[in-house]
Structures are given as C-alpha cells and as structure tokens.
Amino acid sequence: MMNNLFDQFASPTLFFTPLIIIALLTPWLIFFPATKTCTNNRPNAIQSWFLKTSTKQIFLPINHAGHKWALILASLLVFLMSINLLGLFPYTFTPTTQLSMNLGLAVPLWLTTVLIGLRNQPTISLGHLLPEGTPTPLIPILIVIETISLFIRPLALGVRLTANLTAGHLLIHLISSATLAVTAMSTGLTLLTFAVLLLLTILEIAVAMIQAYVFVLLLSLYLQENT
Template identity: 75%
Template structure:
C-alpha cells in the first residue's frame, strides 16, 4: 500500500486527544530548570551559556526599550528549537510543519511590534512606509508597496519556517524509501543512498536550528524598527 507523502504532516490523535499538544509540551519538560546551587551540572551550564550567547547576539543591536523582550524571545527560541529537533526523531511529530501554528506565533508577535511602534513613536513607524527623498509622483505607489510588504511580514515568517521543515522531512522520507527499495537489488546503490540519507539528516538538524534562530532574529529586526 502506497501512503501519501504528506500524511506524515497530519496532526495525529490518540483517543480523541490531539498529540500535537504533547509535542508542544515536551520541549519544556526536557530543558533543565534553574537550580539554586552554586555549582551546576554540565547540562545546566551549557543551557545557561547558550541563552547568554543568544541574548547577547540578538539584543545588542536593539535599543534599551527592546530589551524587555529578552525573556519572550529567548523562550520562543527554546520552544522552536526543541520542537524542530524533536520532530526529527522516529515516530515523532513536528508541530512547526503546521502553517496554522507558525502563523499563530508570527502574527501576534509581529502585531505587537507594530503596535509598540505606533504607540511610542508613531512618526518614525509611519516614516518607514515612505523612503526619504522619494519623488512626488512615486509617493502613492511606494506607500502602497511598503504597506503590502509590511503586512506580508508575518506570512513570510510562518511560511518560511513551514516550507523549510516540510521540504527537509519530505526529502528524508523519499531517500529512506529509496534506500529500503534498493536494499533488495544493489548493495552499492543502497550504501550510496544511505550515506546521502545520513548527510541529509545532519543538514536537516542544522536547518532545524537555523530556522528557529532566523524566526526569532527577524522578529528582533521588526522590533528594532519600532523601538
């Protein structure tokens, strides 16, 4: 029986309970909680080092008012990173392959950055819709184009994360199916496809980490324009 390639992205359920909820809660259970001890174990030390490097990298270009978002964006990075990596494990489900979840994260956060800009510095926020030195005949056209690009931002955030993870999962499934099929015919071709599968898995791990970082980085850039 031939299964649909996209059936792996359907949200599974058990006894009427959607398992996407378990997949979304699992990353928070795996990361260590802060300890009151002076000496931490290796996992807590690596986790603290990662958060320190990440917050320094993201929030150094931002103004002081934007530093209030440090906890939110750091938590979002950990959340996305955990779901992306856990989704690569066998018999698991990747919630970030669902466009509805990604848009549910992107739209409110993007809207919050725009709202902050309009509340604190409305002149600067509206000034981004019209580049300085624009000829008068092009002003209406550029305002329409910049407005459309502004509203496309959350859609681009969600689609980028969904498309990259979906494409990687599909390639892994296709090459793994080819490896199983070739195992009965040619050992040489099987070894080649299996090596390709291993390299693609390493690449997909890198993509899972990079896409989580890019999602948060773009949000910080939107925040930088409005603070």
C-alpha cells in the same frame, strides 16, 4: 501505512486527543529551571551558555527599550529549536510543519512590535512607509507597496519556517524509502543512498536550529524598527 507523503504532516490523534498538544508540551518538560541543588551541572551550564550567547547576538543591535523582550524571544528560540529537533526523531510529529501554528506565533508577535512602534514613536513608524527623498509622483505607489510588504512580514515568517521543515522531512522520507527499495538490488547503491540520507539528516538538524534562530532574529529586527 501512509497513503501519501503528506500524511506524515497530519496531526495524529490517540483516543480522540490530538498528539500535537503533547508535542507542544514536551520542550517545557525537557528544560528544567536551575535550582540551588543543580546550578553547576553540565546540562544547565550548556543551557545557560547557549541562552546568553544567542540572546547577546540577537539583542546586540537593539536599543535598551527593546531588551525587555529578551525573555520572550529567548524562550521562543528554545521552544522552536526544541520542537524542530524533536520532530526529527522517528515516530514523532513536528508541530512547526503546520502553517496555522507558525502563523499563530508570528502574527501576534509581529502585531505587537507594530503597535509598540505606533504607540511610542508614531511618526518614525509611519515614516517607514515612505523612504526619504521619494519623488512626489511615486509617493502613493510606494506607500501602497510598503504597506503590503509590512503586512506580508508575518506571512513570510510562517511560510519560511513551514516550507523549510516540510521540504526537509519530505526529502528524508523519499531518500529513506529509496534506500529500502534498493536494498535487495545492490549493496553499493544501498550504501550510497544511506550515506546521502545520513548527510541529509545532518543538514536537517542544522536547518532545524537555523530556522528557529532566523524566526527569532527577524522578529528582533522588526522590534528594532519600532523601539
């Protein structure tokens, strides 16, 4: 039994082994690469259609040089979406509720896009720190503000993903606890709270998919600025 609501976000262990490792490996065990013997089955067809559609939407505004990132960002999208959705099952753990993990994904990828921009087009990349037509007295202030906003980007990526998933899991836990608490009091109230719980679960499924897409989409926008 949990001592408080936030115990569900602590990484569980079994025989002194963190189960977060199993949670991180599970998506790669679910999705198998297509082979000659199973290319035309329905799961692979749906998987291929989803990857092609999402990758096309993400990389549509990016120039040809940025298309080299298609495999990395598509894999990241599937990875995050799978972890988010698997975390909604009972007695499971969601690694993306850990800020440390999300920052571990966001910081290296964001830093890579910045370094690519500084290597390939240093003038344009540094020019983003100062908008064109800025009055001379405001130049130092705007450079400081734009520099701070640049370094806040990976933090915003990690916090956005963590906050949305944590809030959804907390709401589901609170409403499910309320449903059990009112079971003996009123049948109508129980059905009402259960309906709210069902709607919230559907909403959380959508949030799990959307937040994974937004995470990858923002990374692609950062890549677009530096390629």
